[in-house]
Amino acid sequence: MKKSKKHKIGMAPGSLVYMGDITTEKPTLSLIDYCEDHLHEKMIEIADLADIKPDEKNKIWLNLSGIQDPNFISEIGKQFNLHPLVLEDILNTDQRPKVESYGDYLYIVLRNFEFKRSGNLSSRQVSLILGKHFVLTFQEQVTECFEPVCERLRNGRIHIRQAGTDYLAYALIDVIVDQYFSIIEDIGIHCETLEEKLLRKPSPTLLQKIQVLKRESMELRRGVWPTREVINNLIRNDEGFFEASTVLYLRDIYDHAVHVIESLEAVRDLLAGMLDIYLSTISNQLNKEVRALTVVTMMFMPATLISGIFGMNFDKMPLLKDTFGFWIAIGIMALIAIVMGLHFFRMQWLSRRGI
Amino acid sequence: MKKSKKHKIGMAPGSLVYMGDITTEKPTLSLIDYCEDHLHEKMIEIADLADIKPDEKNKIWLNLSGIQDPNFISEIGKQFNLHPLVLEDILNTDQRPKVESYGDYLYIVLRNFEFKRSGNLSSRQVSLILGKHFVLTFQEQVTECFEPVCERLRNGRIHIRQAGTDYLAYALIDVIVDQYFSIIEDIGIHCETLEEKLLRKPSPTLLQKIQVLKRESMELRRGVWPTREVINNLIRNDEGFFEASTVLYLRDIYDHAVHVIESLEAVRDLLAGMLDIYLSTISNQLNKEVRALTVVTMMFMPATLISGIFGMNFDKMPLLKDTFGFWIAIGIMALIAIVMGLHFFRMQWLSRRGI
Amino acid sequence: MKKSKKHKIGMAPGSLVYMGDITTEKPTLSLIDYCEDHLHEKMIEIADLADIKPDEKNKIWLNLSGIQDPNFISEIGKQFNLHPLVLEDILNTDQRPKVESYGDYLYIVLRNFEFKRSGNLSSRQVSLILGKHFVLTFQEQVTECFEPVCERLRNGRIHIRQAGTDYLAYALIDVIVDQYFSIIEDIGIHCETLEEKLLRKPSPTLLQKIQVLKRESMELRRGVWPTREVINNLIRNDEGFFEASTVLYLRDIYDHAVHVIESLEAVRDLLAGMLDIYLSTISNQLNKEVRALTVVTMMFMPATLISGIFGMNFDKMPLLKDTFGFWIAIGIMALIAIVMGLHFFRMQWLSRRGI
Amino acid sequence: MKKSKKHKIGMAPGSLVYMGDITTEKPTLSLIDYCEDHLHEKMIEIADLADIKPDEKNKIWLNLSGIQDPNFISEIGKQFNLHPLVLEDILNTDQRPKVESYGDYLYIVLRNFEFKRSGNLSSRQVSLILGKHFVLTFQEQVTECFEPVCERLRNGRIHIRQAGTDYLAYALIDVIVDQYFSIIEDIGIHCETLEEKLLRKPSPTLLQKIQVLKRESMELRRGVWPTREVINNLIRNDEGFFEASTVLYLRDIYDHAVHVIESLEAVRDLLAGMLDIYLSTISNQLNKEVRALTVVTMMFMPATLISGIFGMNFDKMPLLKDTFGFWIAIGIMALIAIVMGLHFFRMQWLSRRGI
Amino acid sequence: MKKSKKHKIGMAPGSLVYMGDITTEKPTLSLIDYCEDHLHEKMIEIADLADIKPDEKNKIWLNLSGIQDPNFISEIGKQFNLHPLVLEDILNTDQRPKVESYGDYLYIVLRNFEFKRSGNLSSRQVSLILGKHFVLTFQEQVTECFEPVCERLRNGRIHIRQAGTDYLAYALIDVIVDQYFSIIEDIGIHCETLEEKLLRKPSPTLLQKIQVLKRESMELRRGVWPTREVINNLIRNDEGFFEASTVLYLRDIYDHAVHVIESLEAVRDLLAGMLDIYLSTISNQLNKEVRALTVVTMMFMPATLISGIFGMNFDKMPLLKDTFGFWIAIGIMALIAIVMGLHFFRMQWLSRRGI
Ligand SMILES: [Mg+2]
Numbered sequence A, B, C, D, E: 001m002k003k004s005k006k007h008k009i010g011m012a013p014g015s016l017v018y019m020g021d022i023t024t025e026k027p028t029l030s031l032i033d034y035c036e037d038h039l040h041e042k043m044i045e046i047a048d049l050a051d052i053k054p055d056e057k058n059k060i061w062l063n064l065s066g067i068q069d070p071n072f073i074s075e076i077g078k079q080f081n082l083h084p085l086v087l088e089d090i091l092n093t094d095q096r097p098k099v100e101s102y103g104d105y106l107y108i109v110l111r112n113f114e115f116k117r118s119g120n121l122s123s124r125q126v127s128l129i130l131g132k133h134f135v136l137t138f139q140e141q142v143t144e145c146f147e148p149v150c151e152r153l154r155n156g157r158i159h160i161r162q163a164g165t166d167y168l169a170y171a172l173i174d175v176i177v178d179q180y181f182s183i184i185e186d187i188g189i190h191c192e193t194l195e196e197k198l199l200r201k202p203s204p205t206l207l208q209k210i211q212v213l214k215r216e217s218m219e220l221r222r223g224v225w226p227t228r229e230v231i232n233n234l235i236r237n238d239e240g241f242f243e244a245s246t247v248l249y250l251r252d253i254y255d256h257a258v259h260v261i262e263s264l265e266a267v268r269d270l271l272a273g274m275l276d277i278y279l280s281t282i283s284n285q286l287n288k289e290v291r292a293l294t295v296v297t298m299m300f301m302p303a304t305l306i307s308g309i310f311g312m313n314f315d316k317m318p319l320l321k322d323t324f325g326f327w328i329a330i331g332i333m334a335l336i337a338i339v340m341g342l343h344f345f346r347m348q349w350l351s352r353r354g355i
């Protein structure tokens, strides 16, 4: 359940109140310090924060998983000299992606989406702070998301260890954007499944699922569009946080973000088309229902009239005394039915094709 | 009831005519003068205005609640040397948010929205004037809206007392924008309630409520979009009314405004989806009505024809003399009904699912 | 009736052909010359034009009402040294609002709208030329439109008499824009009347009225949008036709124009919503019609079948010999009808609510 | 029939292949050389091209009507030193309006539209090359289009003869844009005719005509929008091909182009509204059909049931023996019919108004 | 089948993984080196790459068809000193068109579309690298696409051999954009075929085909829009990769791209119109079905009632004893039917025209 923002109205800026769900029992703080030659990786406590001294030879990556405890945030803030507004934003977990410069460091907000097979989209906020010799990351819960980057650091890949913390920041942003592809793929598959079902058997339940997917694709769009803007800002690199060589890599992520956006537009077109098909199928179905009604009425009414005619009580009526009178009447009824049947067949009213 | 603007056509600019509703019996004028060391708070009369001398050590916040009396506005205007157009705008209470520089001071118009549980959105204009050592605020009626800021001033919070009047102006704008979140939340909840009802039992009354909500979300949008522009202007800070440190805080409100706008777009998508669901539910319902009609017709017509056939007055007819003739006829009717029933069951025409 | 532009194809630019309707018997030319100390107002003839000598002490406002006579235009053109294209444009009365600089003077085109209670929107072109010490205005017909400005001049209001002709031009533009508010108000009222009728009793005639209103709001929009641009251009004041103090006043009109545009968008949303309501009301109505048909069919068919069954001519039939046989049959019919009635009541098919 | 562009794939740029229809038997080449004092006009052959020497005293206007012969184009190209891409574009007759500078001359492409009374829109490409002392025009077929300009040249109108070739180019562009007004007028009239028919008697044929008109207004729009851009480019006059005084005239055409675009938008709104009316008329019609069906069913079913009841073969039945029994039964039938008729009348089901 | 991008999440940038389909058995590498005087063309192996020395006198065009083998890419990358991100992008075959500068060379991505008669659109990525004296092209499969350019090189066309590699790059981009025309033409023809079928006999299958075509036109649009941007970037020519004379040619392709985009918009309008026609045809059809039902009901109900009336068992009934009673009854039935028939004929309910 989302927390109401009402009780934050009027609070001083920088008031640290956690707005998200509590999803881990205890926040975990992991520290990697590395340079070309060495890499140390350990879990630390708040008390150990004071010992951290980032410099050229000891580039620091501090990752906090689970941010429900404002104390952690506040202590890290003191150690790295972060602005109260940054700390507040780290705790407000429903922000849209953005990048803000605070002179000594960049504050970057991104969103980590998850799309469950059930058709459920959720997102978690990831905050990233890029300083001269350090990178701080804050995640709402423990995820494996950054593991591939750790692995590349550990494997001693020349480039990632040699390069500055700007390249590390790039690598972290890259894994987040890479995941968008995977989500778009999943949504695409979900869409196609729905479309198949729609063509086989449209139902109001399906319509609701289409609406949910449409809403989720909008939500994803609201997450990805500003991400594109964030990366664009980083590429402009007005304050020189990034090396020229890293900017080439950022340009690569930018490409990916644009690609994701276009795929999303395609999904939206697909869903709009599905809605059209649903509505026209319903209309079409109605035509067939009315036609069935018409056919029934047409087939029975003449016969019913004939039976009524021969049920009249006139003294003098033709055929009544005739031995085969009854069968002649039945025959006329049958004849009319057959002629009509042939007509409907010719009109293709009896076939299931056509509108 | 909104006043007609017709009688203002052709008036000289700066003509002071109050356009809003009269909502308080008597305007109240409250004065806070403060600096780092002291804070004086009192209710004053028009006559006391002449004593106000804002300077570095006596920063002034003058708040007028209830603006129906042009005299008040005109007197304050003289004391603070305000342009006639500013005074006119304070009284024209249906303006869109804007910021205008008059050299010595900034004139800012914002709107204070209120969303009642009944689904009713209303808004009141708030005018804010930011000078070198003073802030003036004008509200249409007495509200608790600025109370949290007073409280922070009274509590002697170091920052708000030390900082200039620009920071006070920021704090006041902040509480107004914070309230937008609360309204969006309420609208969102209202939406979800309507959607639930819609899925359970669509009705034309519901449709009208959706239309009303759509119109209100448009109205809110018309209030929030220019607010975003206002804050953007303040951040650009072309005339240096704001300290660099305060601009960081304005950037934070800007973020909030963008967030509100995006939430509003989401609400709009939600409402558009609800309209689609409503229309397709009606179409679907029609299909079921016609199907019911068809089923009834199909079930009764053959039996009616058979009864008609055996009601004919031919001399020679089969079965009529037969002891069980009647029951055979009834049996045939029943048989046809059962066969049809099975067919409809197989076609799922009797189930309530499917389209 | 609009005149065809066909016969102007290929004419030399500056060919003076009047394109509007002839609405006054005789054009009237009124002249006001004024400065801080004096004001002279008189009706003049073409021959008197040569005597006009605008200077600092004799600011001139020449107003021509009724422009069907190209001679008037051409004479005024000679006297004030106007470009042939300006004269041509004054006579082409279906132009969109614009401002053009010709070095010595600005040529401004605006539109004066009129919305009749019958729901009829019409517009007339107003041309305004602002020179160093003169203002010329050209109206298609005699209107009271500029009367409030005359009044303010006559009353010797200090500001309007002291200020330059730029302020007079502002005052004239202001009354035109002020009238837009009045029109928007009238359209809004017309809209609400239509909506009320729509909810009480939708009809195709109403639909046509909605379409007409939509078209008119588009037309108004096409008039107001460029007006906004015109005022924006005047505010930019690239060629210094306006004093800095007057620019503040232009900014005020700009605000009004934006306000009008937003109100128009709101009207458009309202009309779009009304169309949705109309269409869904029709659909809903159809559902009820079909349901009525179904109810009738369902109520009568079983009884008809029963009467048919007892009308069969079998020798041996139950109940026929029974004294109360007839009443038993009638009773069965009534029973079925009552059971069905209860069922329909429970399903709310007999109530007028629900879809 | 449009020619396929397939066989041009991979050809070298500047390959001269005529893509349009051959509409004249023989291309005609007309030459006007003129200055303030003289004007010579003659039809020439390719061989005469070499004698043309444009200079200050002999301004040249060469017009080619009928461009199917690449030789003509290629010879003119050599004489005036035109770029191969220009020659290619002259022959590719389905280009969108554009202006391109080639240093010594401007290459301008415009489109000449024609709207037939039958509702058929077609367009022809006009290429115009503006050099220092010459203007070249290329038309797909012989038209009277430029005749008014010739006439003004011949009549020795001071301005057009004195002014440079830039003014001649303006005059030619002007007649083309002037024709757009005439086309918009015709389309508007066609629209109104369709709308009238639609309100009297909607039919699928009418719908198709609306669709065609919509498509044509789109096509016109695709022609006019870039024309506006072309003129805007000419006004910017980056390379000084136009005198300052001519730019004022270009600004006039720009105005016209914007006017045409707005009229087109109005036509589009009109057509969209007509589609809405068509669809809602169909829906409405359906309601009336169903209502007619319901009324018939309701009027006959009770009477039919009563006749069935008195047709039952019970021994003991009321009224059967009664002398007036038959008339009583008929009376009951009539009574029910009358009551129903009154009810339907009160419900306005029998009137043709309402939905 | 598209490959999932999931297994690339977290990989280091520049990891060479082929994402497309394997469509050729063996990649083929062809080399053309040329200058004004000579041209050598041969198929080479990876091992031969080291011998390539592009210079002024030996301009190089290396084309790789079939890129499934990362070794090829990686070797070419080493020889021409390409950035790992370029190599990665060459293998990621679903990129949108783009141009990126890497200082020494430009990396251009384009898409080669193919539209099959069956209505199937597919696209292949083409990568093009433009260096000082070399052009590299990478195609997903062996195509004839660049053959016309080879041919022009072989034929010793002066211009293409003299000009630098920038002109060669232009020529290659040109053939790709030229193909778009051909595809648009094919889609247009496909559209018209569908529309014709739609007017003759609308069916849900047709609707699905329209949806598919709409989706494909969107896909094409997503390919062509960025192509336009790419060419626009090349024209801006910020880093001087192109000679001024070649830029004129690029401007020509830009024109083509814009033309393609506009044609696509026209196709989209066409498809939207077809959807409207489909939906209104269904509605119209429904009206006719209901009318048929109404006519049948109306024609038979009165006759049925009359037969029922004369089937009642009253002792005293008129006509029953009459010799011609039966025929009188039949006559009344026929009369009513004829009157109704005439009425329906007058109402045009029996004709197939009208709605
Ligand atoms: Mg967006």
Ligand SMILES: [Mg+2]
Binding pocket: none
């Ligand atoms: Mg967008």
Ligand SMILES: [Mg+2]
Binding pocket: A225
């Ligand atoms: Mg945005």
Ligand SMILES: [Mg+2]
Binding pocket: A265
């Ligand atoms: Mg987009």
Ligand SMILES: [Mg+2]
Binding pocket: A261
């Ligand atoms: Mg986009």
Ligand SMILES: [Mg+2]
Binding pocket: none
């Ligand atoms: Mg885009």
Ligand SMILES: [Mg+2]
Binding pocket: B225
């Ligand atoms: Mg907006």
Ligand SMILES: [Mg+2]
Binding pocket: none
């Ligand atoms: Mg937006």
Ligand SMILES: [Mg+2]
Binding pocket: none
């Ligand atoms: Mg936005």
Ligand SMILES: [Mg+2]
Binding pocket: B262
């Ligand atoms: Mg947005």
Ligand SMILES: [Mg+2]
Binding pocket: C225
């Ligand atoms: Mg517009």
Ligand SMILES: [Mg+2]
Binding pocket: none
């Ligand atoms: Mg707009």
Ligand SMILES: [Mg+2]
Binding pocket: none
């Ligand atoms: Mg706006």
Ligand SMILES: [Mg+2]
Binding pocket: none
């Ligand atoms: Mg707007």
Ligand SMILES: [Mg+2]
Binding pocket: none
């Ligand atoms: Mg707008």
Ligand SMILES: [Mg+2]
Binding pocket: D225
């Ligand atoms: Mg466009």
Ligand SMILES: [Mg+2]
Binding pocket: none
């Ligand atoms: Mg546009």
